[in-house]
Amino acid sequence: MDGKISIRYKVDLERMLLNGSAQPTHMQLSLLEDITDCFSDDQQIGSGGFAVVYKGIVGKRMVAMKKLSQTLDMHENKFHKEVECLMKAKHKNIVRFLGYCSDTQGRIADYEGKFVMADLRNWLLCFEYVPNESLDKYITDASGGLEWGERYQIIKGICEGNCTERRFGTS
Numbered sequence: 715m716d717g718k719i720s721i722r723y724k725v726d727l728e729r730m731l732l733n734g735s736a737q738p739t740h741m742q743l744s745l746l747e748d749i750t751d752c753f754s755d756d757q758q759i760g761s762g763g764f765a766v767v768y769k770g771i772v773g774k775r776m777v778a779m780k781k782l783s784q785t786l787d788m789h790e791n792k793f794h795k796e797v798e799c800l801m802k803a804k805h806k807n808i809v810r811f812l813g814y815c816s817d818t819q820g821r822i823a824d825y826e827g828k829f830v831m832a833d834l835r836n837w838l839l840c841f842e843y844v845p846n847e848s849l850d851k852y853i854t855d856a857s858g859g860l861e862w863g864e865r866y867q868i869i870k871g872i873c874e875g876n877c878t879e880r881r882f883g884t885s
């Protein structure tokens with residue numbers, strides 16, 4: 715990516731991190747590659763059932779970048795639904811969602827002796843970096859004693875759009 719454009723995208727992301735009410739946004743794959751050192755092993759901070767998580771450096775701040783598994787049999791609609799749900803999930807007890815990237819590139823690959831055009835998909839979700847070693851601890855501490863059932867109801871309400879401004883404000 716052009717150096718100037720790269721710096722501009724980084725500055726935008728830095729501003730977003732400072733502004734708690736900024737909306738999650740689409741992010742360029744090249745920016746995400748840039749801040750994670752091309753998803754290098756050194757930047758890896760964890761992995762779950764569906765993603766490998768990388769640390770991204772943005773100025774003096776950090777973000778957590780979830781790179782969804784390439785082998786994941788996920789339909790594009792499912793990814794869109796997940797992004798849609800995360801966009802609505804604004805709550806002080808939920809890790810802030812910053813943005814997403816859905817990037818498909820055609821690549822020629824050798825398949826059983828024939829050259830075929832294959833789609834290389836990159837699905838990424840960007841979150842605020844939580845410095846605690848355990849996200850579970852973060853949720854437990856931040857939720858001020860809410861039981862899992864209550865937390866589930868809050869998240870379900872957000873996803874179904876039933877949340878009220880008072881209860882699910884962006885504070």
Ligand SMILES: Nc1ncnc2c1ncn2[C@@H]1O[C@H](COP(=O)(O)OP(=O)(O)OP(=O)(O)O)[C@@H](O)[C@H]1O
Pocket residue numbers: 759760761762763764765766767778780809841842843844845847849
């Ligand atoms: N926002 C974050 N800040 C810091 N570390 C994070 C963050 N999100 C995830 N991690 C790290 O990455 C690990 C894997 O994350 P997570 O379990 O959410 O991945 P996943 O594949 O999406 O989840 P799951 O398998 O539960 O569906 C976590 O245990 C944690 O160490």
